[in-house]
Amino acid sequence: MSGPPLALIVGATSDIARAVALRWAAMGWSLILAGRDMALLERDAEDLRLRHGVSVATRRIDALDTASFPAFVAGLPGLPDVVVCLVGALEDQRCAEADGAVAERLMRGNFIGPALLLGEIAHRMAARGSGVVIGVSSVAGDRGRAANYVYGSAKAGFSAFLSGLRARMSRCGLRVVTIKPGFVRTRMTEGMALPRFLTAEADEVARVIADAPTRGRDVVYAPGIWRLVMFVIRALPETLFKRLRL
């Protein structure tokens, strides 16, 4: 590889994404920031250029507009060495229960869009024979909870997709990493009452993501304590689980 690695960050306006971008830029990587709000992306890009003197491009993408993905990928400044997707949409579960359109938007935004996009990019990376694909899913996908199962089921679908993609691509020289954050203090969770000792800062999760390309792990809980927490939660028998107010 000549020159610094090129990383594509999808959902780059997310709080966690910005912290990832700062870390990769500090390592001298070239970046492509993709998201819906071009004005914001351009401001973040300029900040990264000023801080670290790296080259940063910006691209528009809406994860709900799956038809645009091939053109989006073809229009990138280059096929990235690393891609991370942080697109995630959280809406009030009760709205999703009452309104199928809301539920569908959650499923498309958290599963269909991210999965199809990473699938498209992985396919091209496979032709090249190298690359790292990182999908940011959630612990919410490990078991459907009454309070949050629409979002959770979409993340579960995304996790399963990444798992299969990883198995398929391991023969083509690609790595596929699934990141499962627990509670993180970000725009997504602002105003929610989160358990203090189980809630991470955006940068803690960003560090895990930023290290993922160089570390050999496939499924990473962030922070690591969540592997244990979810092990216990998955082990609860359904008869008990359905009575718990989780």
Next chain:
Amino acid sequence: MILSGWGRYPSLDCPVFQARHEDDVRRLVDGRVSVIARGAGRAYGDAALNADGVLSALPMNRFLAFDPVAGALTCEAGVALDDILDTFVPRGWFPMVVPGLRAATVGGALAADVHGKNHHRDGCFGDHTLWLDLLTADGGVTRCGPDRESRLFRATRGGMGLTGVILRAAIRLRRIETAVIRQETLRLADLDSGLDALEASDDWTYNVAWIDCRASGKGFGRSVLTRGEHARVEELPRALRADPLRRSPPRLGTVPCDLPPILALNAVAARLFNEAYFRASRPGEALIGLDRFFFPLDGLSAWNRLYGRAGLLQHQCVLPRASARAGLRALLNRIAATDCRPLLAVLKRMGPRRGGFLSFPIDGHSLALDFPVSPASFALCDDLDAIVADCGGRLYLAKDARMSAATMRKGYPELEQFAEARAAWDADGRFRSRQSERLGL
């Protein structure tokens, strides 16, 4: 969320809102009875507390532009000085004015119009600000500076967030050749010789003195004066010349928890510390990293926990030149008559006043003291306030958690002009803090 300033007294339950962009700020300001902006929360007292709403500017931390010809950096208000140093010291730039800590944000530095060890030469942070964008009570954004909307600018720099939310600013940086300070240390045996030496040091860019508040009798007011200049490349030893802008900030670790009362810093610890400090300060010249020179306390994270759960009070005053000598003597005498001992007593020279309506420095000497929170230290601080008022001095709002409205009024004759300017932009007093309410602002 229970919030407090760096001194951890007082604390208050405040709803905190994260402002990522101008639109967030506007939405939050619109929807609330009253609100106050907050940066890194390093003001000691209650300046960035408000039970109706606190707007954290920390997520607004982007660099927006840099003009290397003018050395002008444009950035959002939540950018920390630390970020500026990390990015610009390696390129040979340094802020014109820095306070004694790296965590302070640009918004906080402007709102308190902070001073460094170079006030006698370079003035305050606001003196090197080309403009700032302020979101005011009506939701509009006004650009103000020394040459446009200057009344709003004078009310905002030093105005402790009471005119609106600073969104972004353009500040000037100075050229440096190295990340090293050429430092000279002098030990002065008593108060008068210390003040003489400090006054004779106006040619140095940076000056600061530490006073031992314990020493009585002959060594009363003994001090250690350090003066500094940015070192030139040719002043460095050959080995360092290859990479002169490299920093090596000391990292001593973090204080993990509140010290229990028995261990928390008390008069005995203060005495031991002061004795050790005096002995350790070797007179003479030295080259030291700029982090050690400017931010000596930053090596130890969360050191405010050393004072235990009750927290600490800072008392920083400035006395006009004419009454400074007698006034400082009276202050030190008053302290010596009690059991309260400040751990650190820092003396600085302040140059002519030219800042905002509420900017702290006036031509004279400033003394900063810190005490563990206790009934005795409150009583002592009240006595110190009276001495300061008699001398025609004033207290620093960024350090204050306890002064009375009357003390404030006496110390700040331009309060009237401040109030007029503020009323013109924020008739209902939307921007308010626990401090502004305590002081009747």
